Amino acid sequence: MDPVVSQADALIRRSRESAVKPAIQAFFDEPTNTVSYVVHDPATRAAAIIDSVLDFDQAAGRTDTKSADAIIAYVRSNGLKVEWLLETHAHADHLSAAPYLQNALGGKLAIGREIIRVQNVFGKIFNVGTEFERDGSEFDRLFADGDRFQIGEIEAITLHVPGHTPADMAYVIGDAVFTGDTLFMPDYGTARADFPGGDARQLYRSIRRLLQLPEETRLFLCHDYKADGRDEYAWETTVGAERASNIHVHEGVSEDEFVAMRTTRDATLSMPKLILPSVQVNMRGGRLPESEDNGTRYLKLPLNVL
Ligand SMILES: [Fe+2]
Numbered sequence: 001m002d003p004v005v006s007q008a009d010a011l012i013r014r015s016r017e018s019a020v021k022p023a024i025q026a027f028f029d030e031p032t033n034t035v036s037y038v039v040h041d042p043a044t045r046a047a048a049i050i051d052s053v054l055d056f057d058q059a060a061g062r063t064d065t066k067s068a069d070a071i072i073a074y075v076r077s078n079g080l081k082v083e084w085l086l087e088t089h090a091h092a093d094h095l096s097a098a099p100y101l102q103n104a105l106g107g108k109l110a111i112g113r114e115i116i117r118v119q120n121v122f123g124k125i126f127n128v129g130t131e132f133e134r135d136g137s138e139f140d141r142l143f144a145d146g147d148r149f150q151i152g153e154i155e156a157i158t159l160h161v162p163g164h165t166p167a168d169m170a171y172v173i174g175d176a177v178f179t180g181d182t183l184f185m186p187d188y189g190t191a192r193a194d195f196p197g198g199d200a201r202q203l204y205r206s207i208r209r210l211l212q213l214p215e216e217t218r219l220f221l222c223h224d225y226k227a228d229g230r231d232e233y234a235w236e237t238t239v240g241a242e243r244a245s246n247i248h249v250h251e252g253v254s255e256d257e258f259v260a261m262r263t264t265r266d267a268t269l270s271m272p273k274l275i276l277p278s279v280q281v282n283m284r285g286g287r288l289p290e291s292e293d294n295g296t297r298y299l300k301l302p303l304n305v306l
Pocket of ligand 1: 081090091092093164181
């Protein structure tokens with residue numbers, strides 16, 4: 001076990017033995033299959049919001065805050081104080097509502113420090129001018145592997161889990177782990193690794209780090225698509241369940257087997273519907289591009305690039 005995973009392991013065990021466990025509320029966005037979470041410390045009411053969604057009707061070019069407003073209502077009605085807005089990565093399937101939530105509720109916006117690489121790749125793809133700094137300065141904190149933070153009295157530690165994108169982070173918060181786009185439910189498998197900067201081999205290694213954590217560890221996933229034969233959406237599982245039965249990466253699947261499977265499967269997947277609007281906005285920490293001189297904001301569609 002590497003030193004950061006063993007620190008995460010110790011933190012999870014401490015949390016399981018103590019009375020202080022994070023309270024977790026999920027918000028599922030069916031149009032993008034995304035799960036957002038509000039995590040809070042029952043003792044202090046301190047909270048973090050993970051992977052929020054700004055509704056977006058692409059055909060109309062219209063954003064909406066219905067999903068984010070549901071989170072605001074939950075935070076207010078439970079008397080929570082938002083300390084963190086955490087992104088597990090720059091999502092390619094939905095726009096983040098983090099700036100809108102930050103404006104309403106406060107809190108520091110954080111993501112993995114490798115976001116700078118993502119900003120460089122996509123800054124070029126979108127041919128963004130020098131006003132876009134590509135230094136992560138849109139965020140209040142950039143996390144490296146093994147960084148620690150607190151939500152009230154609850155301890156948290158970050159794990160850098162690249163592969164789906166270079167910047168993916170998993171957040172270990174008390175006895176729960178927010179896996180971002182690494183693992184999905186055991187019957188659905190794993191995240192794709194074919195976006196710019198993605199790497200199936202890295203994804204396998206990242207997942208193996210997560211699966212070294214104690215087997216009772218609660219895992220909260222970022223997406224669910226209902227596997228064949230399952231009628232309900234699901235987003236919570238355990239390390240033990242993933243080790244035993246994840247269809248792509250259960251115990252015994254080798255790195256080479258995983259890479260062959262992932263590469264073959266990724267070649268059959270089309271780009272997510274909202275990748276161009278999502279990445280364009282999320283590389284800026286969820287901020288929409290500045291308005292042009294007529295007061296309207298525009299998104300770009302690079303042709304024949306992806
Ligand atoms: Fe993703």
